[in-house]
Amino acid sequence: MELRQLIYFDAVVRHGGFTRAGESLHIAQPAISAQIRRLETELGTVLLQRNTRRVSLTHAGELFWARARRALDELDAARADLDQLASVLRGRVRIGATQVLGTLHLSVQLADFRRRYPGLGLTLRSGLMEVLLEALDGGELDVVLGPIHADLSPRYVARPLVEEGLVLVSPPGHRLSDHSGSLAAARDESFVCLPAGSGLHEILTKAAAAAGFVPRIEFETYSPASIRELVAAGLGVALVAGSAARAPGPPVEIYPLPHLSHPAIGLIILDERPLTPAAGAFRDFLSRSVSSTADPIE
Template identity: 55%
Template sequence: MNGVELRQLVYFDAVVRYGGFSRAAGALHVAQPAISAQVRRLEDELGVRLLARTTRRVGLTEAGELFLVRARRVLGELDAARDEAADLAAVLRGRVVLGASPVLAGLDLAAVLAAFAARHPGVHLTLRGGITAGLLADLDAGAVDLVLGPIHDEYRTRDRTATPLLDDELVLLTPPGHRRARSRSIALADLRDDPFVCLPPDSGLRQVLDDAADDAGFRAHVPFEVSTPGEVQALVAAGLGVALLAASTVTGSATVHRVRPALRHPPIGLLHRELSPAARALAAVLTDAASEVSERRAPSPG
């Protein structure tokens, strides 16, 4: 026995990831017999069957499930070590996963990422969208390097660094023909009997709405929950309800009103743990872009 080889771990992981030997061979550009032979040698070295082979599919045995976790951990550590070594080269290299909320206070994320990619072509950049609370779970699990989104007080922990970048005003949207359509400003309490369209309960915006309504003496009725500010505006335009949104996310011809008294959206910023050199470079680009946005923010309603 010569011990477990790295390529055996790579081949084993690929067979599981792609659902079979032939697909793994195609993805890795390796002959299928070579993959089959190496996986078999791995099993012989371990003295246990890792894969349950049938004529139609390849599945994991109980031992295979346990070994897969360890194998992927080893491969992940190797990738991390490779990235760290590459970061020391003259050309910045590495991998960065950015988690981004749909509420970005007017920041043109596409333009920022394009500029970063042009400046650092050696960095493999991945974008993952979602609600900030879910992205923070990914951050804590190590699946995301940076989270860009609203920074609520409860998001600040001892293990996370929070850097506010931009502020944003909250505004009210009413549908066509609404009784308050001509009002420049509306007290939230005046909409206590209206249905609201909002993001899901675990979103920061929903928390702001619930807290503001509670302060105004009522509980917001939210029969319509959607995933993005754009969907919120579409449902309001269709006459299905009113909405509270960050001013920077409002587009088109929506009827917009100031909230009385004024409400501020939690600051938009970066949340992260320890950063690699590549992730620090992305954070710097985002910070610079936010500074530019602060000078040309979308105008307030009215």
């Protein structure tokens, strides 16, 4: 049995005759008839009932066509998979990521993705979410990884990946050692934070307002890591993501804030711009693998 025989047989059934099947396949009608006869001979049964106007399936033909159609569908899917793979291997993925990624181990994920697609181009840009989203809008990035804030514009599509938490940090041995789990305990402290316009700055000001005070932000920096360095040096306290507080770095005191929530960490794309095959492969790869390398969202 040959693949072309299945293709010819399927075309005859779908078009209702040998002539139309030949026209659709750009093959002479006698050649199709000859291959169908060979197929019937090999199977030892008649598949098609022929008359002067139209051919129809015998009962054996109906059973065989159902199986043949599934086989051809699988072949089409395999071809599509290979075409997709070829597109991925020829492409590149431009990724933007904030420094706060929770338990998402991006370096591990990128290395695994590169091993899977060694010929694919990868670029990574780090920055604040506002800047990265502007780059996404401008076509400079394909995807952005970072906190998914509640006020994210509907022009974006966000896929949550891992949870994140908020904690208060202070210098080692600070008086907040008897902290009761409330941000209000730090109302008289100077704060270190990301600049105005950042998600963390907004979270701090809103959380402080809910606790009945306006935070005195004396030091602003563009890096969560430098927030920790400034706090460790004794220049203030800070509200930061739990992953940033527990990452390697200078020692700080960490105070849980169970009543405050941090936006989930996820992947953000522009709704109106379809992903390239390479970027789509990265999105799907990250979604599948995150459960084995991070604490996924249930």
